[in-house]
Amino acid sequence: MKFNIPIGPQHPALKEPISIRLTVEGEVIRDADLRLGYNHRGLEKLAEEKSWIQNIYLTERICGICSHSHATCFVQGAEKLLEIEPPRRGIYLRYLVSELERIHSHLLWLGVAGHEAGFDTFFMYTWRDREVVMDLLEMISGNRVHYAINTLGGVRRDLDESLRKKILEGLAVLKTRSEYYYKIGAMEPTFIGRLAGVGRLTKQQAMDFCAVGPMARASGVDRDVRKNDPHTFYNEVEFDIATADTCDVLGRTVVRIKELFESYKICEQILHKLPDGPVAVKAPRKAKPNEVVSRYEAPRGENIHYIVSNGSEKPERLKVRAPTLANYPATVEILKHGFIADIPLIFAAIDPCICCAERSVELIDSRSGEERTLRFSDLRRMANERARILPLQRNVAWPF
Protein backbone atom coordinates (compact mmCIF):
# COMPACT_ATOMS: atom_id res chain seq x y z
CA MET A 1 0.00 0.00 0.00
CA LYS A 2 1.45 3.27 -1.07
CA PHE A 3 0.44 6.79 -0.15
CA ASN A 4 1.00 9.94 -2.10
CA ILE A 5 1.65 12.98 0.04
CA PRO A 6 1.71 16.34 -1.69
CA ILE A 7 3.21 19.05 0.52
CA GLY A 8 2.64 22.62 -0.50
CA PRO A 9 2.76 24.63 -2.63
CA GLN A 10 0.98 27.78 -1.51
CA HIS A 11 0.96 29.73 1.68
CA PRO A 12 0.79 33.53 1.80
CA ALA A 13 3.29 33.80 4.63
CA LEU A 14 6.03 31.92 2.78
CA LYS A 15 8.60 33.57 0.65
CA GLU A 16 9.46 30.29 -1.01
CA PRO A 17 6.44 28.21 -1.91
CA ILE A 18 7.41 24.75 -3.08
CA SER A 19 5.57 21.58 -3.84
CA ILE A 20 6.96 18.29 -2.62
CA ARG A 21 5.26 15.08 -3.65
CA LEU A 22 6.18 12.06 -1.60
CA THR A 23 5.34 8.42 -2.14
CA VAL A 24 5.29 6.60 1.17
CA GLU A 25 4.91 3.00 2.16
CA GLY A 26 3.92 2.78 5.77
CA GLU A 27 6.14 5.29 7.47
CA VAL A 28 8.98 5.06 4.99
CA ILE A 29 9.35 7.47 2.10
CA ARG A 30 10.00 5.55 -1.11
CA ASP A 31 10.10 8.39 -3.60
CA ALA A 32 10.22 12.17 -3.53
CA ASP A 33 9.67 14.76 -6.18
CA LEU A 34 9.97 18.52 -6.23
CA ARG A 35 8.01 21.07 -8.16
CA LEU A 36 9.40 24.60 -8.13
CA GLY A 37 8.46 27.90 -9.65
CA TYR A 38 5.46 28.89 -7.57
CA ASN A 39 7.16 32.10 -6.62
CA HIS A 40 9.18 32.76 -9.74
CA ARG A 41 9.22 36.51 -10.04
CA GLY A 42 11.12 36.92 -13.30
CA LEU A 43 13.81 38.75 -11.42
CA GLU A 44 16.61 37.99 -13.86
CA LYS A 45 14.59 39.49 -16.71
CA LEU A 46 13.66 42.48 -14.58
CA ALA A 47 17.30 43.14 -13.71
CA GLU A 48 18.04 43.74 -17.40
CA GLU A 49 15.67 46.73 -17.30
CA LYS A 50 17.15 48.34 -14.19
CA SER A 51 20.26 50.42 -13.69
CA TRP A 52 23.24 49.22 -11.65
CA ILE A 53 22.20 51.14 -8.56
CA GLN A 54 18.54 50.04 -8.79
CA ASN A 55 19.67 46.44 -9.07
CA ILE A 56 21.26 46.55 -5.61
CA TYR A 57 17.82 47.07 -4.11
CA LEU A 58 16.29 44.53 -6.46
CA THR A 59 18.78 41.79 -5.55
CA GLU A 60 18.37 42.65 -1.87
CA ARG A 61 14.74 41.60 -2.21
CA ILE A 62 15.53 38.12 -3.51
CA CYS A 63 15.55 36.79 0.04
CA GLY A 64 14.14 38.08 3.29
CA ILE A 65 16.54 36.37 5.67
CA CYS A 66 19.81 36.68 3.78
CA SER A 67 18.99 39.93 2.00
CA HIS A 68 22.48 41.32 2.53
CA SER A 69 24.03 38.22 0.92
CA HIS A 70 22.48 38.81 -2.48
CA ALA A 71 23.08 42.54 -2.41
CA THR A 72 26.73 42.02 -1.45
CA CYS A 73 27.22 39.35 -4.08
CA PHE A 74 25.83 41.69 -6.72
CA VAL A 75 27.78 44.72 -5.51
CA GLN A 76 31.05 42.75 -5.40
CA GLY A 77 30.61 41.87 -9.04
CA ALA A 78 29.23 45.23 -10.18
CA GLU A 79 32.19 47.05 -8.59
CA LYS A 80 34.57 44.93 -10.67
CA LEU A 81 32.61 45.77 -13.82
CA LEU A 82 32.49 49.48 -12.97
CA GLU A 83 36.23 49.31 -12.18
CA ILE A 84 36.03 50.89 -8.75
CA GLU A 85 37.64 49.78 -5.52
CA PRO A 86 35.72 50.55 -2.32
CA PRO A 87 37.72 52.06 0.57
CA ARG A 88 38.97 49.73 3.31
CA ARG A 89 36.56 51.02 5.93
CA GLY A 90 33.65 50.49 3.56
CA ILE A 91 34.69 46.89 2.94
CA TYR A 92 35.09 46.19 6.65
CA LEU A 93 31.64 47.57 7.44
CA ARG A 94 30.09 45.62 4.56
CA TYR A 95 31.43 42.31 5.84
CA LEU A 96 30.64 43.22 9.45
CA VAL A 97 26.98 43.33 8.41
CA SER A 98 27.54 40.04 6.51
CA GLU A 99 28.74 38.27 9.63
CA LEU A 100 26.03 39.78 11.84
CA GLU A 101 23.52 38.56 9.28
CA ARG A 102 25.03 35.09 9.44
CA ILE A 103 24.67 35.17 13.24
CA HIS A 104 21.01 36.17 13.06
CA SER A 105 20.28 33.57 10.38
CA HIS A 106 21.96 30.74 12.29
CA LEU A 107 20.27 31.70 15.57
CA LEU A 108 16.96 31.67 13.72
CA TRP A 109 17.77 28.25 12.31
CA LEU A 110 18.77 26.83 15.70
CA GLY A 111 15.43 27.96 17.06
CA VAL A 112 13.58 26.30 14.19
CA ALA A 113 15.57 23.09 14.67
CA GLY A 114 14.74 23.09 18.38
CA HIS A 115 11.09 23.69 17.60
CA GLU A 116 10.87 20.91 15.01
CA ALA A 117 12.62 18.52 17.38
CA GLY A 118 10.11 19.34 20.10
CA PHE A 119 12.63 21.26 22.23
CA ASP A 120 10.79 24.55 22.45
CA THR A 121 12.88 25.96 25.28
CA PHE A 122 15.80 26.03 22.88
CA PHE A 123 13.64 27.80 20.33
CA MET A 124 12.60 30.51 22.79
CA TYR A 125 16.12 31.04 24.11
CA THR A 126 17.75 31.40 20.69
CA TRP A 127 15.03 33.63 19.30
CA ARG A 128 15.28 35.88 22.32
CA ASP A 129 18.97 36.27 21.63
CA ARG A 130 18.37 36.81 17.96
CA GLU A 131 16.79 40.08 19.03
CA VAL A 132 20.19 41.21 20.33
CA VAL A 133 21.77 40.86 16.91
CA MET A 134 18.70 42.25 15.15
CA ASP A 135 18.95 45.35 17.34
CA LEU A 136 22.62 45.69 16.46
CA LEU A 137 21.78 45.48 12.76
CA GLU A 138 19.07 48.07 13.21
CA MET A 139 21.52 50.38 14.96
CA ILE A 140 24.05 50.01 12.15
CA SER A 141 21.77 50.21 9.14
CA GLY A 142 18.45 51.60 10.38
CA ASN A 143 16.58 48.47 9.29
CA ARG A 144 15.94 45.04 10.72
CA VAL A 145 15.48 43.06 7.52
CA HIS A 146 16.55 44.83 4.34
CA TYR A 147 19.59 46.65 5.65
CA ALA A 148 20.23 48.57 2.42
CA ILE A 149 23.76 49.24 3.62
CA ASN A 150 25.49 48.43 0.32
CA THR A 151 26.05 50.89 -2.43
CA LEU A 152 28.30 50.83 -5.47
CA GLY A 153 31.74 51.69 -4.16
CA GLY A 154 31.22 51.02 -0.45
CA VAL A 155 28.51 51.33 2.18
CA ARG A 156 25.95 54.00 2.93
CA ARG A 157 26.43 54.48 6.67
CA ASP A 158 29.37 54.85 8.99
CA LEU A 159 29.90 53.69 12.57
CA ASP A 160 30.88 55.96 15.43
CA GLU A 161 32.84 55.00 18.51
CA SER A 162 29.82 54.57 20.80
CA LEU A 163 28.12 52.25 18.32
CA ARG A 164 31.33 50.25 17.94
CA LYS A 165 31.35 49.74 21.73
CA LYS A 166 27.67 48.75 21.73
CA ILE A 167 28.29 46.11 19.05
CA LEU A 168 31.20 44.67 21.03
CA GLU A 169 29.03 44.52 24.15
CA GLY A 170 26.24 42.83 22.20
CA LEU A 171 28.68 40.28 20.80
CA ALA A 172 29.96 39.52 24.31
CA VAL A 173 26.39 38.83 25.46
CA LEU A 174 25.73 36.61 22.45
CA LYS A 175 28.96 34.71 22.95
CA THR A 176 28.32 33.81 26.60
CA ARG A 177 24.74 32.80 25.82
CA SER A 178 25.77 30.73 22.80
CA GLU A 179 28.24 28.84 24.96
CA TYR A 180 25.46 28.17 27.44
CA TYR A 181 23.16 26.87 24.69
CA TYR A 182 25.86 24.71 23.27
CA LYS A 183 26.14 23.14 26.73
CA ILE A 184 22.37 22.67 26.94
CA GLY A 185 22.39 21.00 23.53
CA ALA A 186 25.30 18.79 24.45
CA MET A 187 23.78 17.73 27.76
CA GLU A 188 20.25 17.07 26.54
CA PRO A 189 20.21 13.43 25.38
CA THR A 190 16.65 13.61 23.99
CA PHE A 191 17.62 16.50 21.70
CA ILE A 192 20.71 14.71 20.41
CA GLY A 193 18.80 11.45 20.08
CA ARG A 194 16.15 13.16 17.96
CA LEU A 195 18.70 14.70 15.60
CA ALA A 196 21.27 11.93 15.30
CA GLY A 197 20.94 9.65 12.30
CA VAL A 198 18.11 11.67 10.75
CA GLY A 199 18.49 12.78 7.13
CA ARG A 200 21.72 11.01 6.27
CA LEU A 201 23.71 12.42 3.36
CA THR A 202 27.05 10.72 2.79
CA LYS A 203 30.09 12.66 1.67
CA GLN A 204 29.93 11.03 -1.76
CA GLN A 205 26.26 12.00 -2.14
CA ALA A 206 26.96 15.57 -1.04
CA MET A 207 29.66 15.77 -3.71
CA ASP A 208 27.56 14.12 -6.44
CA PHE A 209 24.57 16.35 -5.86
CA CYS A 210 26.67 19.51 -5.42
CA ALA A 211 25.30 20.33 -1.96
CA VAL A 212 26.44 23.63 -0.49
CA GLY A 213 26.81 25.36 2.84
CA PRO A 214 26.23 23.70 6.23
CA MET A 215 24.56 20.79 4.41
CA ALA A 216 27.82 19.90 2.61
CA ARG A 217 30.06 20.81 5.54
CA ALA A 218 28.10 18.52 7.88
CA SER A 219 28.96 15.67 5.49
CA GLY A 220 32.66 16.39 5.76
CA VAL A 221 33.04 18.47 2.60
CA ASP A 222 35.16 21.40 3.76
CA ARG A 223 34.07 23.96 1.18
CA ASP A 224 33.47 27.56 2.19
CA VAL A 225 33.66 30.40 -0.32
CA ARG A 226 35.15 32.69 2.33
CA LYS A 227 38.22 30.41 2.38
CA ASN A 228 38.12 28.88 -1.10
CA ASP A 229 37.58 32.02 -3.14
CA PRO A 230 39.80 34.42 -1.30
CA HIS A 231 39.10 38.05 -2.02
CA THR A 232 40.48 41.12 -0.35
CA PHE A 233 38.64 40.92 2.92
CA TYR A 234 38.51 37.37 4.29
CA ASN A 235 42.26 36.98 3.87
CA GLU A 236 42.73 39.58 6.58
CA VAL A 237 40.77 37.86 9.33
CA GLU A 238 41.35 34.55 11.03
CA PHE A 239 38.66 31.91 11.13
CA ASP A 240 38.20 28.20 10.45
CA ILE A 241 35.81 26.29 8.23
CA ALA A 242 33.31 24.56 10.49
CA THR A 243 32.76 20.92 9.53
CA ALA A 244 31.25 17.79 11.01
CA ASP A 245 31.39 14.20 9.83
CA THR A 246 28.17 12.77 11.22
CA CYS A 247 26.36 13.44 7.90
CA ASP A 248 22.98 14.00 9.61
CA VAL A 249 20.83 16.75 11.10
CA LEU A 250 22.92 16.64 14.27
CA GLY A 251 25.99 17.46 12.16
CA ARG A 252 24.18 20.36 10.48
CA THR A 253 23.26 21.72 13.91
CA VAL A 254 26.83 21.43 15.15
CA VAL A 255 28.21 23.09 12.00
CA ARG A 256 25.91 26.05 12.49
CA ILE A 257 26.81 26.42 16.16
CA LYS A 258 30.50 26.30 15.28
CA GLU A 259 29.94 28.90 12.58
CA LEU A 260 28.29 31.17 15.12
CA PHE A 261 31.51 31.17 17.14
CA GLU A 262 33.59 31.76 14.00
CA SER A 263 31.35 34.70 13.11
CA TYR A 264 31.72 36.22 16.59
CA LYS A 265 35.46 35.89 16.11
CA ILE A 266 35.37 37.61 12.70
CA CYS A 267 33.12 40.44 13.96
CA GLU A 268 35.45 41.13 16.89
CA GLN A 269 38.46 41.21 14.59
CA ILE A 270 36.68 43.62 12.24
CA LEU A 271 35.76 45.97 15.07
CA HIS A 272 39.26 45.90 16.57
CA LYS A 273 41.01 46.46 13.22
CA LEU A 274 38.48 48.88 11.71
CA PRO A 275 40.50 51.23 9.45
CA ASP A 276 39.85 54.98 9.33
CA GLY A 277 38.79 56.90 6.27
CA PRO A 278 35.80 57.28 3.99
CA VAL A 279 33.21 54.52 3.63
CA ALA A 280 32.42 54.90 -0.06
CA VAL A 281 33.73 56.23 -3.36
CA LYS A 282 31.70 57.66 -6.19
CA ALA A 283 30.73 55.14 -8.84
CA PRO A 284 30.40 55.79 -12.57
CA ARG A 285 27.01 55.18 -14.16
CA LYS A 286 28.14 53.01 -17.06
CA ALA A 287 30.19 49.82 -17.16
CA LYS A 288 32.36 48.73 -20.08
CA PRO A 289 31.41 45.46 -21.81
CA ASN A 290 32.75 42.73 -19.57
CA GLU A 291 31.66 39.80 -17.45
CA VAL A 292 32.23 38.76 -13.88
CA VAL A 293 31.61 35.75 -11.65
CA SER A 294 30.86 36.88 -8.11
CA ARG A 295 30.74 34.34 -5.29
CA TYR A 296 29.68 34.84 -1.71
CA GLU A 297 29.12 32.56 1.27
CA ALA A 298 25.57 33.21 2.44
CA PRO A 299 24.38 31.68 5.73
CA ARG A 300 22.78 28.82 3.79
CA GLY A 301 25.66 28.18 1.42
CA GLU A 302 27.24 29.53 -1.68
CA ASN A 303 25.62 32.32 -3.59
CA ILE A 304 26.73 33.11 -7.14
CA HIS A 305 25.92 36.00 -9.45
CA TYR A 306 27.15 35.97 -13.03
CA ILE A 307 26.90 39.48 -14.44
CA VAL A 308 27.48 40.61 -18.03
CA SER A 309 27.74 44.31 -18.85
CA ASN A 310 27.32 45.82 -22.31
CA GLY A 311 28.61 49.38 -22.00
CA SER A 312 25.28 50.86 -20.91
CA GLU A 313 23.98 51.73 -17.48
CA LYS A 314 22.06 48.46 -17.25
CA PRO A 315 23.39 44.92 -17.07
CA GLU A 316 23.06 42.73 -20.16
CA ARG A 317 22.45 39.64 -18.04
CA LEU A 318 22.29 38.84 -14.37
CA LYS A 319 22.25 35.19 -13.39
CA VAL A 320 21.48 34.43 -9.76
CA ARG A 321 21.73 31.10 -8.02
CA ALA A 322 20.65 30.99 -4.40
CA PRO A 323 21.97 28.25 -2.10
CA THR A 324 18.62 26.60 -1.40
CA LEU A 325 18.26 25.62 -5.07
CA ALA A 326 21.63 23.90 -4.96
CA ASN A 327 20.52 21.85 -1.96
CA TYR A 328 17.29 20.54 -3.49
CA PRO A 329 18.75 17.56 -5.41
CA ALA A 330 20.49 16.38 -2.24
CA THR A 331 17.31 16.89 -0.20
CA VAL A 332 15.30 14.74 -2.59
CA GLU A 333 17.93 12.04 -2.15
CA ILE A 334 17.78 12.32 1.65
CA LEU A 335 13.99 12.18 1.71
CA LYS A 336 14.03 8.95 -0.28
CA HIS A 337 15.39 7.09 2.72
CA GLY A 338 13.63 8.97 5.49
CA PHE A 339 10.45 8.67 7.53
CA ILE A 340 7.31 10.81 7.21
CA ALA A 341 7.91 11.94 10.76
CA ASP A 342 11.32 13.30 9.82
CA ILE A 343 10.13 15.53 6.97
CA PRO A 344 9.92 18.68 9.13
CA LEU A 345 13.40 18.11 10.53
CA ILE A 346 15.00 17.25 7.19
CA PHE A 347 13.45 20.25 5.54
CA ALA A 348 14.34 22.51 8.40
CA ALA A 349 17.91 21.25 8.15
CA ILE A 350 18.47 22.77 4.72
CA ASP A 351 17.07 26.02 6.12
CA PRO A 352 14.72 26.71 3.22
CA CYS A 353 12.31 28.82 5.29
CA ILE A 354 9.36 26.78 4.18
CA CYS A 355 8.87 25.05 7.51
CA CYS A 356 8.51 28.30 9.42
CA ALA A 357 4.81 28.51 8.76
CA GLU A 358 1.91 26.18 9.08
CA ARG A 359 1.39 24.14 5.97
CA SER A 360 -1.41 21.91 4.81
CA VAL A 361 -0.53 18.33 3.99
CA GLU A 362 -2.98 16.00 2.32
CA LEU A 363 -2.67 12.29 2.90
CA ILE A 364 -4.28 10.24 0.15
CA ASP A 365 -4.87 6.56 0.72
CA SER A 366 -3.99 4.96 -2.59
CA ARG A 367 -6.24 1.95 -2.01
CA SER A 368 -9.46 3.57 -0.83
CA GLY A 369 -8.77 7.00 -2.30
CA GLU A 370 -9.75 8.53 1.05
CA GLU A 371 -8.22 11.94 1.72
CA ARG A 372 -7.22 13.35 5.04
CA THR A 373 -5.91 16.87 5.47
CA LEU A 374 -3.16 17.38 7.98
CA ARG A 375 -1.64 20.63 9.12
CA PHE A 376 2.09 20.95 9.49
CA SER A 377 1.60 21.10 13.27
CA ASP A 378 -0.01 17.65 13.13
CA LEU A 379 2.98 16.33 11.23
CA ARG A 380 5.24 17.81 13.89
CA ARG A 381 3.15 16.18 16.60
CA MET A 382 3.46 12.83 14.80
CA ALA A 383 7.18 13.40 14.59
CA ASN A 384 7.50 14.10 18.29
CA GLU A 385 5.28 11.16 19.09
CA ARG A 386 7.50 8.85 17.08
CA ALA A 387 10.58 10.21 18.79
CA ARG A 388 8.95 9.54 22.15
CA ILE A 389 8.06 5.92 21.36
CA LEU A 390 11.39 5.05 19.79
CA PRO A 391 14.14 3.92 22.13
CA LEU A 392 16.63 6.73 22.69
CA GLN A 393 19.97 6.51 20.95
CA ARG A 394 21.90 6.77 24.17
CA ASN A 395 25.33 6.13 22.73
CA VAL A 396 25.34 9.30 20.62
CA ALA A 397 27.66 12.04 21.85
CA TRP A 398 27.69 15.72 20.94
CA PRO A 399 30.53 15.80 18.39
CA PHE A 400 31.97 19.20 19.22
Place this chain on the structure above:
Amino acid sequence: MNDEQKIEKLQTLVPPGTVAHPAPHRIFVTVDPANLVALVAKMKAELDCWYVITISGVDKGVAYEILYHFGDTTGSITVRTQIPKTDPKIPSICGVIPGAVLYERELQDMFGMVVENLPDPRPMLMSDDWPAGNFPLRKDWKFDRPAEIIPGGKK
Protein backbone atom coordinates in the same frame (compact mmCIF):
# COMPACT_ATOMS: atom_id res chain seq x y z
CA MET B 1 46.44 24.15 -6.85
CA ASN B 2 46.94 27.79 -7.85
CA ASP B 3 45.76 29.52 -11.02
CA GLU B 4 48.95 28.88 -13.01
CA GLN B 5 48.91 25.16 -12.24
CA LYS B 6 45.24 24.93 -13.16
CA ILE B 7 45.83 26.73 -16.48
CA GLU B 8 48.77 24.46 -17.24
CA LYS B 9 46.62 21.42 -16.63
CA LEU B 10 43.70 22.81 -18.63
CA GLN B 11 45.92 23.52 -21.61
CA THR B 12 46.69 19.83 -21.88
CA LEU B 13 42.94 19.11 -22.09
CA VAL B 14 41.78 21.71 -24.63
CA PRO B 15 43.16 23.17 -27.92
CA PRO B 16 45.55 26.14 -27.52
CA GLY B 17 44.17 29.66 -27.25
CA THR B 18 40.92 28.69 -25.51
CA VAL B 19 41.92 29.30 -21.89
CA ALA B 20 41.47 32.85 -20.57
CA HIS B 21 42.45 34.24 -17.18
CA PRO B 22 40.73 37.63 -16.86
CA ALA B 23 40.97 38.01 -13.08
CA PRO B 24 42.64 36.27 -10.15
CA HIS B 25 40.88 33.01 -9.20
CA ARG B 26 38.77 33.16 -12.37
CA ILE B 27 39.55 30.95 -15.39
CA PHE B 28 37.40 30.75 -18.51
CA VAL B 29 37.65 27.86 -20.98
CA THR B 30 35.92 27.90 -24.35
CA VAL B 31 34.86 24.54 -25.74
CA ASP B 32 32.90 23.14 -28.65
CA PRO B 33 29.49 21.72 -27.57
CA ALA B 34 30.46 18.34 -29.04
CA ASN B 35 33.44 18.09 -26.68
CA LEU B 36 31.67 19.49 -23.63
CA VAL B 37 30.81 16.30 -21.76
CA ALA B 38 34.26 14.80 -22.37
CA LEU B 39 35.95 17.95 -21.05
CA VAL B 40 33.73 18.08 -17.96
CA ALA B 41 34.51 14.42 -17.25
CA LYS B 42 38.25 15.07 -17.58
CA MET B 43 38.03 18.17 -15.40
CA LYS B 44 36.20 16.21 -12.74
CA ALA B 45 38.85 13.48 -12.77
CA GLU B 46 41.98 15.62 -13.03
CA LEU B 47 41.07 19.06 -11.68
CA ASP B 48 38.75 18.06 -8.83
CA CYS B 49 35.84 19.92 -10.49
CA TRP B 50 33.00 17.81 -9.08
CA TYR B 51 31.07 20.84 -7.90
CA VAL B 52 29.09 22.74 -10.53
CA ILE B 53 27.99 25.99 -8.91
CA THR B 54 25.44 26.83 -11.55
CA ILE B 55 24.88 26.98 -15.31
CA SER B 56 24.21 30.38 -16.86
CA GLY B 57 22.61 30.93 -20.23
CA VAL B 58 23.08 34.17 -22.15
CA ASP B 59 21.26 35.28 -25.29
CA LYS B 60 23.99 36.55 -27.63
CA GLY B 61 21.77 37.53 -30.57
CA VAL B 62 22.62 34.84 -33.12
CA ALA B 63 23.67 32.21 -30.59
CA TYR B 64 23.13 31.15 -27.02
CA GLU B 65 26.10 31.10 -24.75
CA ILE B 66 26.08 28.56 -21.93
CA LEU B 67 28.48 28.88 -19.03
CA TYR B 68 29.19 26.06 -16.62
CA HIS B 69 30.65 27.51 -13.43
CA PHE B 70 32.76 25.06 -11.47
CA GLY B 71 34.03 25.73 -7.97
CA ASP B 72 37.14 24.29 -6.38
CA THR B 73 39.22 25.12 -3.35
CA THR B 74 41.03 28.10 -4.91
CA GLY B 75 38.52 29.87 -7.12
CA SER B 76 36.34 28.95 -10.03
CA ILE B 77 36.68 27.64 -13.58
CA THR B 78 34.00 28.54 -16.11
CA VAL B 79 33.47 26.40 -19.20
CA ARG B 80 31.94 28.42 -21.99
CA THR B 81 30.22 27.03 -25.05
CA GLN B 82 27.97 28.45 -27.76
CA ILE B 83 25.10 26.85 -29.66
CA PRO B 84 23.26 28.35 -32.65
CA LYS B 85 19.75 29.69 -32.05
CA THR B 86 18.41 27.80 -35.06
CA ASP B 87 19.31 24.43 -33.55
CA PRO B 88 19.68 24.97 -29.79
CA LYS B 89 20.76 21.50 -28.71
CA ILE B 90 23.24 20.84 -25.93
CA PRO B 91 24.24 17.52 -24.35
CA SER B 92 23.48 17.06 -20.67
CA ILE B 93 26.35 16.82 -18.18
CA CYS B 94 24.16 15.04 -15.62
CA GLY B 95 25.86 11.75 -16.48
CA VAL B 96 29.06 13.16 -15.01
CA ILE B 97 27.64 15.52 -12.41
CA PRO B 98 24.14 14.51 -11.20
CA GLY B 99 23.74 17.75 -9.26
CA ALA B 100 23.44 19.78 -12.47
CA VAL B 101 19.93 18.58 -13.26
CA LEU B 102 17.98 21.58 -11.94
CA TYR B 103 20.19 24.07 -13.76
CA GLU B 104 19.79 22.24 -17.07
CA ARG B 105 16.02 22.09 -16.63
CA GLU B 106 16.12 25.83 -16.00
CA LEU B 107 17.92 26.33 -19.34
CA GLN B 108 15.11 24.45 -21.09
CA ASP B 109 12.43 26.55 -19.39
CA MET B 110 14.04 29.93 -19.76
CA PHE B 111 15.71 29.74 -23.18
CA GLY B 112 13.96 26.90 -24.95
CA MET B 113 17.20 25.01 -25.40
CA VAL B 114 16.97 21.27 -25.82
CA VAL B 115 19.18 19.50 -23.31
CA GLU B 116 19.78 16.01 -24.67
CA ASN B 117 19.85 12.94 -22.42
CA LEU B 118 18.52 14.89 -19.46
CA PRO B 119 17.37 12.34 -16.85
CA ASP B 120 14.37 14.47 -15.85
CA PRO B 121 13.28 16.79 -18.69
CA ARG B 122 9.95 18.01 -17.22
CA PRO B 123 9.34 21.76 -17.00
CA MET B 124 10.60 23.05 -13.67
CA LEU B 125 9.74 26.71 -13.21
CA MET B 126 6.83 27.46 -15.50
CA SER B 127 3.22 26.99 -14.47
CA ASP B 128 1.15 24.29 -16.14
CA ASP B 129 -0.85 26.83 -18.15
CA TRP B 130 2.23 28.66 -19.43
CA PRO B 131 1.77 29.15 -23.20
CA ALA B 132 4.07 26.96 -25.28
CA GLY B 133 6.93 28.60 -27.14
CA ASN B 134 7.39 31.43 -24.64
CA PHE B 135 10.90 31.58 -23.28
CA PRO B 136 11.29 34.61 -21.00
CA LEU B 137 15.05 35.07 -20.95
CA ARG B 138 15.34 35.31 -24.73
CA LYS B 139 16.09 38.91 -25.60
CA ASP B 140 13.26 39.13 -28.12
CA TRP B 141 10.68 38.01 -25.56
CA LYS B 142 8.63 40.89 -24.18
CA PHE B 143 5.87 40.68 -21.65
CA ASP B 144 2.79 42.79 -22.30
CA ARG B 145 0.59 43.00 -19.30
CA PRO B 146 -3.01 42.42 -20.43
CA ALA B 147 -5.22 45.48 -20.05
CA GLU B 148 -7.03 45.52 -16.74
CA ILE B 149 -10.76 45.06 -17.11
CA ILE B 150 -12.80 46.57 -14.30
CA PRO B 151 -16.22 44.96 -14.04
CA GLY B 152 -18.84 47.62 -14.67
CA GLY B 153 -16.18 50.14 -15.67
CA LYS B 154 -15.96 52.26 -18.78
CA LYS B 155 -15.72 50.43 -22.08
